[in-house]
Amino acid sequence: MSIIKFPPVKEIALIGILAAVNIASRLFLQFLPNIKPVTAIIILSVMLFGLAFGLKLTIVTTIVSDVFLGLGLWTVFQILAWSVICLLTSLLMIPYRRKEHGPPLIPMAIYSAAMGFVFGFVVSFEQFVYGGWGLFIPYYIAGLSFDALHAGGNFFFYLICAPILMKVMKNEAKKLVH
Secondary structure (H helix, E strand, O other), X not given: OOOOOOOHHHHHHHHHHHHHHHHHHHHHOOOXXXXXXXXXXXXXXXXXXXXXXXXXXXXXXXXXXXXXXOOOHHHHHHHHHHHHHHHHHHHHHHHHOOOOOOOOHHHHHHHHHHHHHHHHHHHXXXXXXXXXXXXXXXXXXXXXXXXXXXXXXXXXXXXXXXXXXXXXXXXXXXHHHO
């Protein structure tokens, strides 16, 4: 599964569209704790467009949505958490770069769920900055139920988003070739 490369203008537009979906989902699904398609869309963006694209999408999504939701030190740790997920996804995709098809849907949905726990772990390090291990450990443990909700949402949203985004983006890439 080779990385789809778009001209710079089209890449900016695509980042804008995907970021808008992510931002809207973070704003409008606030009543569902940690259940949003953001992580699944970021994982898919790395799978389809590569690490650099995923990192750009992560930064735009986090900063713009946190302008509405509240900016703080947690914003840095959210960017860091999604960046770690981008890096892990990029490494996971190495064996698939020379293959026509990407990884199977269900294992990737499970991977996406696991990234909910990775996200929660990395974001919890904000508390380490404030109070060391004595604050980090109870904060992280207290947040595991929210991480489980994030994981479940990621699994669900990956199953929904992957087939749609893969098809749409591959069709767009074909248009560029022809």
